[in-house]
Amino acid sequence: MILALFEDAGFILTGYIVTFLAVGALAWRVIRSGRNLAKQIPDDEKYWT
């Protein structure tokens, strides 16, 4: 692999993995919480529907 040639691949990969995990976790949380909240509100009070 190309990445195996990198001297400091561990640090670089850690940075990328943590970044994308953080973004993914945030997206997941927003979707889940949004759905839970949307179940409690009638459609006519959701301005985006």
Add this chain to the structure above:
Amino acid sequence: MTHLDDTSTATTSSTPGADAERLPSFATTGTRATRFLGIATLVAMGWLVLFGLVLSPADVNQGESVRFFYIHAPTIWVAYNSFVVTAFSSGAYLFTKKHSLGWDRLAGASAEIGVVFVALTLLTGALWGRLTWGIFWQWDARLTTTALLFATYIGYLAVRRLGGSHHQRAKRSAVLGLLSVLLIPLVHWSVLIWRSLHQEATVLDVDGDADIDGIMLFSILVGVVAFSLFYVWFVLHRTRMLAMEDLIEERGLDAALDARRAEAVEGIEASRADETPVGDGGPS
């Protein structure tokens, strides 16, 4: 991020009567636009990994550690933009006649994602520092002012969670949002104001000339696009969530007030009943 328009949670059929019409059939904060944005974000993130880890070459001076740059710089730029949006929305809330809570929610959502991006900037910066300088952290001007920016907006988010009405929350956080944004020029120009271990601006240079190779510049731009798309996607969802949270809170308060009023009415009626004479058949 691929099921933003899921409407499978609809439960209108099980409830009889008029209430059934009021129950949600659209149980999500997503729309077609946010789904498109989510897919575009995923594609851009894939491009960022491809260019950042594979296609972009090593730097002459920094070697492979330059790959941090494609995350580190875009996240702080998008964080700056987030905080500017927070300040703008705060001003719009305070200085418009309507004092719309929509501006307040936009300010809050934008600050939340900004804080996450600053945290990622600090993390990738620490890893980059370990490779380039040999240490994770130094109390350098740029690093210290960035940490101060992070702490300030954590404080901003804490202030938003204090008690009070929605407009009280909006007013005090709007004032803080307008003040906090003043830190951004200090962070950005800290490398020029003080002697700093951190390098000076490469792309957002004072002379406007990017001192960087073409493919590296393109990789940074891919990072900026990817994180900007995610920012827009997140803010759209989060503002809708905040609107629903406010609505639920208002309803809870209204229900509690109604309950207290009902208790008070019952109490009054009970005391009147106690004062009423027991019978009419007394001695004449």
